[in-house]
Amino acid sequence: MGQLSLFLIQSGINQNALYILLAIPVIALFIVFIRQIIGFETFNLYITVVSILAFFATGLLYGIFFVLYILIFEIILRYLIKNFTLHHTAKEALTISFISFAIIASLYSAHALFNYHHEVSIYAILILMLLGESLATIKIKKGERHGNYIYIQTIIIGLLIYIMIGSSDFRTIILKYPILSLIAIIFDLYIGRVTSLKLTEYFRFRKLIKD
């Protein structure tokens, strides 16, 4: 473990918390890279990062199970209230209520199907709600299909980061070299000025750039 990390832990900072906090700049850089260089779309950075934490609270498999439940329930709900004339706030209330039901239903199925007895923390529930709400909002702004698309990409990138954070090697490196968090910021500044095509744009414009 690096001197700085050691000093901070000895000063009373929880090791897990320190690890997550030091890892966040690196994860944020990873998301910036995915969005600006690769070109995948995700929800905003904050939601993408916290969605990963939900996976830690529930476990990977159930995490995926829950987020898919939310997606399906959200699509069903949209279909049901499509022809209703309602104020947007009321629609939001319905969405949130439906997500609650979705979580109950998913917990029940997790119990029934996989004998899942994990205690789901209140934080995980909050984060799942946040995901559901963001999904509903993005659909108003970007349309149904695009919204689903962004949701799924956020989840996939969340999964990648989950694997990253869960790896003990990554943990060792981050705690041993806290300087990496600073280096990440330098790279943010660099990627923040990139003006080249994103990888997905190379694909999108492939007909125009064929040799």
Added chain:
Amino acid sequence: MIGISKEKSKGLLGMNARNLLFIDKKATVISNSKIRSKKRLKDFNIPVSKTIATIKDLAEFNNFDFSTLPLSFVLKPNRGLGGEGIIIVYGKKKKKSEEEEDSWVMPNKEVMTLTKLKNHILDILNGNFSINSRDDIALFEERIKVIPLFSKFTKQGLPDIRVIVYRNIPIMAECRIPTIESKGKANLHSGGVGVGIDIANGITTNAILKDSSIEVHPDTGERLGGIKIPYWNKILEMSILSSIAINAKFLGVDIAIDKNNGPLILEVNARPGLAIQIANNDGLKERLLSVSKIKTKNPQSSIRIAKEIFGGEIEEEVNELTGKIIIGKKVKVLIGNMTTPAEAKVDSGAYTSSISEDIAKELGYDKILENFNKIDTPLNLNIGNINIKEEELKKKYTLNLKSIRSANGFSIRPVISTSLEFCDTDVIIDTEFTIAQRSYMRYPIIIGRKDLSNFLLDVTK
């Protein structure tokens, strides 16, 4: 990467470059508000879609007399994004009884009741369609009537023309046509069709739907290419004036054509989408950079510059339609084992291509020339005897010969067979050249009709 031209990809505008290098922040602030940008445009006497009424807050909403609304109108959020939250009604529905509430018919034949309309306005005021989710203003506009040229393409919605203007010069244009899938919206990402437009003449080129090429409109089957957009110069002028009025460096201007009033500005957009590049089969960045140092005096000179620099897509279109490539009077060619391209004259008056003796020697046909010079070429050739003489000589000497009729009369020339590559194009053919004995030929290489079947000749080039 395999199959990707670095040069060509440099000319494309991606999201990163658009956001960092070209988006004009001041223009974004104005263009985000339809009311503000319309006011600016009006101050410059640019025709805009007419505002019927606005509802700014709940107090105005409660006092609003909905019976004053006309039979057809468009309801928009002031700070909407990507065409979301827009409602179009075509006419009032007849009431079956006195108690029944007012209702209107929407383009897809659905009914918009007054209650639904009011709820939608509350949604708008609440900021649900607003760019930054803050409280917004509801805007009633006069419905623009689609011109017959466009109404044959689409069953619902209003086609519009998007012109991208940079430094007050129109850079690229496309026509956006709604589909059933786009629910009447012209926005490409909602499923609208985008058709590239040749800036020089306002004629549509290739069409795309969701980034892929199409030939016909998905709903009506109408061909999308080769349509002349009416009022083209006026549209270019209006887009330039809009960019001046908004004081924007980089701006997308959306223009609709009304049946009665001609072209009107629908809205301006500081963050225009990038799919226009696919519709025009060309990169925006290259075009943006090519005018980055040009200063224009007035809209007329901007139009001239734009037409001069960016016109000419139609040539590629002709190529696509006829499978033929347009060439000028002079072309660069590679003959046989030549290593550097030579200039050749295209001569549709000649049938066979010819090269001068010097070129023939360069290509290594010295021997053939030598042998040919040993022959007693008959004099007094005329139309009656030339073919007979040709056969006689062919029998006598084992040389490949050809009789030629040129402006100077009849002659018999040696012939070589070799390859002919038109540089600038992909065309390589195997053909014959006669060797002209005159070394004073003005053009040492002449390409005749026989080798031009892949091309159309543009005598102005």
